[in-house]
Amino acid sequence: MDNKATILNLTEEEFVHPGNRACSGCGLSIVYRIGLKALGKNTVLVVPPSCLTVMQGLYPVASTKIPCVNVTFASTGAAASGVRGAMKALKKDGVNVVAWAGDGGTGDIGIQALSGACERGEDIIYICYDNEAYMNTGIQRSGTTPQGVLTTTTPIRGKLQEKKDIPAIIAAHGIGYVATASAAFPLDLYEKVKKATTLSGPRYIHVHTPCPPGWNFATRYTIKVGKLAVETGLFDLYEIEDGRLTLTGPSKRLLGKKRKPVKEYFDVQGRFKSLDPELVETLQGRIDAKWENYNDQQQQ
Amino acid sequence: MYMIESGNVAAATGVQLARTQVIAAYPITPQTPLTEKLSEFVESGVLDAQYIPVESEHSAMAVCIAASTAGARAFTATSANGLLYMHEQLHWAVGARLPLVMCVANRGVGAPWTVWNDQQDSMSQRDVGWIQLYANDHQQIIDTTIKAFRLAQTVSIPVMVCYDGYLLSHTYMPFDKPDQEKVDAFLPPFTPRHFLDPEDPGNFNTVTLPDIRPGVDGTIEPGYMEIRHNLHQELREAIEVYQEIDREYQEQFGRGGTPLVEEYRCDDADYVAVCIGSLSYQFRDVIDLMREKGAKVGVMGIQMYRPFPDQAIVAALADRKGVIVFEKALSYGNQGPLYGDIKSALYSCEKKPALSNYILGLGGREIKTSQLIDALTEACAGQAAEDAPRWIGLKL
Amino acid sequence: MRKDIIEIRWHGRGGQGAITAAKIVANAAFVSGYKGVVMAPTFGTERRGAPVFTSLKISKQKIYDLSPITTPDMVVVLDHSLLEEVNVVDGLKDDGLVILNGPKPASEYSFAGARVAVADVTSCGVQAGLPPGIVNSGIIGAFSKATGLVELDLLVTAIKDEFVGKKPELNAKAAEITYENTFIGDI
Amino acid sequence: MAPKEFCKMLSRSKPGPGDGGKTGSWRVLRPVIDLEKCIPAKKNKKACFTCWLYCPDSVVSKTVPPSINLEYCKGCGICAEECPAGAIEMVDESSFIVEDK
Numbered sequence: 001m002d003n004k005a006t007i008l009n010l011t012e013e014e015f016v017h018p019g020n021r022a023c024s025g026c027g028l029s030i031v032y033r034i035g036l037k038a039l040g041k042n043t044v045l046v047v048p049p050s051c052l053t054v055m056q057g058l059y060p061v062a063s064t065k066i067p068c069v070n071v072t073f074a075s076t077g078a079a080a081s082g083v084r085g086a087m088k089a090l091k092k093d094g095v096n097v098v099a100w101a102g103d104g105g106t107g108d109i110g111i112q113a114l115s116g117a118c119e120r121g122e123d124i125i126y127i128c129y130d131n132e133a134y135m136n137t138g139i140q141r142s143g144t145t146p147q148g149v150l151t152t153t154t155p156i157r158g159k160l161q162e163k164k165d166i167p168a169i170i171a172a173h174g175i176g177y178v179a180t181a182s183a184a185f186p187l188d189l190y191e192k193v194k195k196a197t198t199l200s201g202p203r204y205i206h207v208h209t210p211c212p213p214g215w216n217f218a219t220r221y222t223i224k225v226g227k228l229a230v231e232t233g234l235f236d237l238y239e240i241e242d243g244r245l246t247l248t249g250p251s252k253r254l255l256g257k258k259r260k261p262v263k264e265y266f267d268v269q270g271r272f273k274s275l276d277p278e279l280v281e282t283l284q285g286r287i288d289a290k291w292e293n294y295n296d297q298q299q300q
Numbered sequence: 301m302y303m304i305e306s307g308n309v310a311a312a313t314g315v316q317l318a319r320t321q322v323i324a325a326y327p328i329t330p331q332t333p334l335t336e337k338l339s340e341f342v343e344s345g346v347l348d349a350q351y352i353p354v355e356s357e358h359s360a361m362a363v364c365i366a367a368s369t370a371g372a373r374a375f376t377a378t379s380a381n382g383l384l385y386m387h388e389q390l391h392w393a394v395g396a397r398l399p400l401v402m403c404v405a406n407r408g409v410g411a412p413w414t415v416w417n418d419q420q421d422s423m424s425q426r427d428v429g430w431i432q433l434y435a436n437d438h439q440q441i442i443d444t445t446i447k448a449f450r451l452a453q454t455v456s457i458p459v460m461v462c463y464d465g466y467l468l469s470h471t472y473m474p475f476d477k478p479d480q481e482k483v484d485a486f487l488p489p490f491t492p493r494h495f496l497d498p499e500d501p502g503n504f505n506t507v508t509l510p511d512i513r514p515g516v517d518g519t520i521e522p523g524y525m526e527i528r529h530n531l532h533q534e535l536r537e538a539i540e541v542y543q544e545i546d547r548e549y550q551e552q553f554g555r556g557g558t559p560l561v562e563e564y565r566c567d568d569a570d571y572v573a574v575c576i577g578s579l580s581y582q583f584r585d586v587i588d589l590m591r592e593k594g595a596k597v598g599v600m601g602i603q604m605y606r607p608f609p610d611q612a613i614v615a616a617l618a619d620r621k622g623v624i625v626f627e628k629a630l631s632y633g634n635q636g637p638l639y640g641d642i643k644s645a646l647y648s649c650e651k652k653p654a655l656s657n658y659i660l661g662l663g664g665r666e667i668k669t670s671q672l673i674d675a676l677t678e679a680c681a682g683q684a685a686e687d688a689p690r691w692i693g694l695k696l
Numbered sequence: 697m698r699k700d701i702i703e704i705r706w707h708g709r710g711g712q713g714a715i716t717a718a719k720i721v722a723n724a725a726f727v728s729g730y731k732g733v734v735m736a737p738t739f740g741t742e743r744r745g746a747p748v749f750t751s752l753k754i755s756k757q758k759i760y761d762l763s764p765i766t767t768p769d770m771v772v773v774l775d776h777s778l779l780e781e782v783n784v785v786d787g788l789k790d791d792g793l794v795i796l797n798g799p800k801p802a803s804e805y806s807f808a809g810a811r812v813a814v815a816d817v818t819s820c821g822v823q824a825g826l827p828p829g830i831v832n833s834g835i836i837g838a839f840s841k842a843t844g845l846v847e848l849d850l851l852v853t854a855i856k857d858e859f860v861g862k863k864p865e866l867n868a869k870a871a872e873i874t875y876e877n878t879f880i881g882d883i
Numbered sequence: 884m885a886p887k888e889f890c891k892m893l894s895r896s897k898p899g900p901g902d903g904g905k906t907g908s909w910r911v912l913r914p915v916i917d918l919e920k921c922i923p924a925k926k927n928k929k930a931c932f933t934c935w936l937y938c939p940d941s942v943v944s945k946t947v948p949p950s951i952n953l954e955y956c957k958g959c960g961i962c963a964e965e966c967p968a969g970a971i972e973m974v975d976e977s978s979f980i981v982e983d984k
Contacts, residue, residue, distance in 0.1 A: 007932045014941045018955035019901035025959030029939030044496045060521035062503035062896035067496040069369045070505040072392050078359030082366030085350035089321035089372045116355030220960030304723050397892045466739035467762045473734050474726050503896040516899030581760040
């Protein structure tokens with residue numbers, strides 16, 4: 001990047017109107033607001049059912065100043081391909097075609113269409129905001145819900161299975177750009193989205209997105225919780241280009257350092273309250289092993 | 301220019317002449333040769349379009365929906381379970397009022413698997429709001445495909461062009477390929493007033509409330525129910541619109557004239573067989589043979605099934621002694637779907653014809669001319685005037 | 697049931713080109729004045745090497761009945777090895793004709809009263825310069841000689857149109873050579 | 884057929900504020916900026932703007948001093964939580980009732 005994004009040089013132009021229906025303290029609101037700043041006006045959005053559908057407004061009022069087509073749940077990747085196909089057919093260049101979906105819409109019901117678009121090498125940006133459950137329908141487990149999390153469909157013991165690693169699945173398609181980001185690090189997110197706009201082919205950005213009602217924490221802690229996920233080494237910020245994974249910003253700074261125990265992250269959220277200490281230990285072990293690997297690779 | 305080609309190639313040629321801009325499709329028998337041909341047209345440069353080889357029929361329709369919303373003329377094709385897999389998207393496309401055209405090479409649906417022809421696939425999609433046109437031979441396939449694009453963009457409602465799998469899709473027969481120049485004059489480019497435009501950002505297909513609601517400028521905008529009501533009204537109006545389009549096509553190309561129903565020797569017929577698709581042509585030999593023996597019979601093919609051209613159908617059938625509906629589909633647990641529709645249309649007639657319903661040809665079961673003669677003779681003798689459908693060629 | 701329709705059934709193996717052969721004859725027949733031409737391949741799953749058949753109906757009038765042929769006026773057999781697997785004369789009309797690609801003289805074949813025309817199409821193709829096994833252009837020459845339904849020159853033109861980019865001249869030559877080497881047996 | 888009012892055919896929304904109404908009414912706690920502590924206010928120049936960056940509802944202005952659009956502020960408190968100078972306090976809305984009237 002020529003100019004590093006700073007709070008001061010970030011554009012004041014807003015593409016999202018206030019007074020929309022997002023929950024108080026919504027992580028997606030931050031991701032959406034900052035992401036659209038990076039994408040800019042010359043953008044077309046493709047959105048399946050999700051919190052974003054509601055946040056974008058009920059007919060006939062839209063909260064977003066970017067053209068958008070709402071599509072069926074399973075079809076986002078294909079619909080984005082269709083928009084790009086039309087742009088090519090109509091000889092319209094220079095428009096960012098951006099699919100913007102939740103974790104369920106991306107990794108569960110939408111993965112077939114997304115996989116197809118990646119395999120075909122469609123010239124689209126796909127942004128997944130991962131709030132780790134079906135929040136729009138009232139907090140049901142999804143493929144990306146972490147192990148041990150209480151949801152309305154894992155109400156007592158918490159989810160038994162591990163979180164599905166969507167960015168790794170997408171990266172396995174061999175596409176040119178895969179990145180992870182967090183609502184708690186808006187400038188890192190901004191730079192990754194901005195970088196994506198300068199590339200072509202399928203580009204995928206997976207954004208960890210805290211959700212106060214879904215994760216059961218007070219609205220003021222959205223940034224704090226998001227930061228803890230990164231600082232404990234649980235959710236890592238990276239880019240994958242040409243098959244090479246590079247940690248970025250806040251995660252990169254953790255290399256070779258002592259990380260905060262993941263328990264700190266669990267303790268500030270109601271959704272982890274049924275975790276038994278044994279599982280906490282297991283989960284900490286997994287994080288430690290992962291970082292040992294990162295550190296080893298760093299030394300090579 | 302005359303060509304001898306398959307029905308699928310006739311359809312593909314129509315799509316090419318319509319200067320379709322975005323094509324998405326997924327292979328399914330017996331539709332596949334159509335999209336193979338289109339991919340060849342695109343790769344060879346005969347057609348300047350984007351061909352997107354998607355990973356499912358659901359995605360094929362997603363591509364068409366999005367491309368059309370972005371302002372491009374879009375097309376797909378499918379059959380049987382592929383069409384059923386699209387079901388959700390069919391509703392979406394029509395609710396979004398997109399002028400898509402889709403060819404359906406009619407095939408029976410599983411389970412059990414069958415690849416052969418019947419019409420259960422498209423008949424089971426009759427209530428989604430798409431316009432359904434049926435072609436009886438290759439000339440009608442190519443002509444109807446071209447007219448379908450014009451109709452779709454005139455009324456902003458998607459159109460399904462259906463033709464019998466294998467019987468038409470894979471059979472070769474001669475047909476005339478219209479001149480590109482004349483097609484261009486007949487079918488203007490697709491230029492929607494609203495599309496995905498960063499200069500005029502709109503949010504399409506947003507959540508819509510049960511009630512009406514003021515917009516940003518204070519104008520009251522419709523609720524879900526008004527939008528759906530308007531769809532129904534305009535779908536009804538499409539009957540007349542299509543007749544006008546067909547008249548114009550006839551003036552330009554010298555073919556057409558039967559946009560809603562196609563009658564054969566019906567003028568003085570006491571008994572009329574009614575069916576959809578190529579069966580209505582096969583019936584012509586049956587009618588000729590029975591006429592030779594003095595029976596006053598005729599056959600009527602339904603060319604537009606949705607919207608249902610009830611007035612034209614009542615006008616054609618009202619004073620007959622009997623109407624015999626032959627169908628390659630069934631509303632399971634009830635009767636043939638066309639039969640039910642015709643019965644309901646004739647309810648208002650003072651002198652109601654005797655009605656009979658036959659189910660035949662399911663899953664590609666061969667239909668013999670002799671069987672049709674037997675059934676029609678039986679019905680003319682008043683022996684099949686009952687609601688429960690009779691089955692032809694059943695081997696129990 | 698219509699008396700004006702000539703029904704021709706083509707027997708071949710999947711991938712052998714029976715459909716292409718029937719299509720070429722359909723094109724030439726149409727050009728020669730048969731307004732009704734309907735050619736329907738086996739409906740369903742065609743597998744390479746498996747026996748397949750194709751229906752061709754021609755008439756001076758438009759044809760409406762698309763159902764498969766059950767009582768052919770003539771059958772064309774692209775590969776004599778099919779005779780062991782398939783009853784190629786099934787439903788053949790009483791004065792029917794069998795046109796066969798086979799190595800033996802016509803007198804060696806007997807089809808219960810049917811007329812027989814035989815050509816060693818495989819050899820004729822090789823003689824024309826085609827790779828061994830290409831028989832779908834050659835058999836058309838035999839068809840023309842045996843039936844007289846469509847003039848050879850129209851068929852040769854149709855062959856050249858169909859085989860654009862795929863050795864059109866050699867395929868045409870195969871048909872011509874086969875035409876000269878088709879022998880019609882006595883009844 | 885007469886040209887149709889395309890807008891009445893389908894759901895196509897136009898951008899505008901306040902789709903969810905005056906979302907300021909959702910607030911239980913109100914952010915109040917202490918200009919004595921606020922960094923841009925103290926320095927009297929464009930600086931910090933952490934509150935502006937993190938605000939989910941874009942109701943904080945990037946001005947000196949920053950101001951908060953209370954018509955739409957949902958009162959989440961992220962600005963107060965993240966302010967590096969501790970300049971924003973979340974104050975019970977009920978204490979403003981008299982004042983507002």
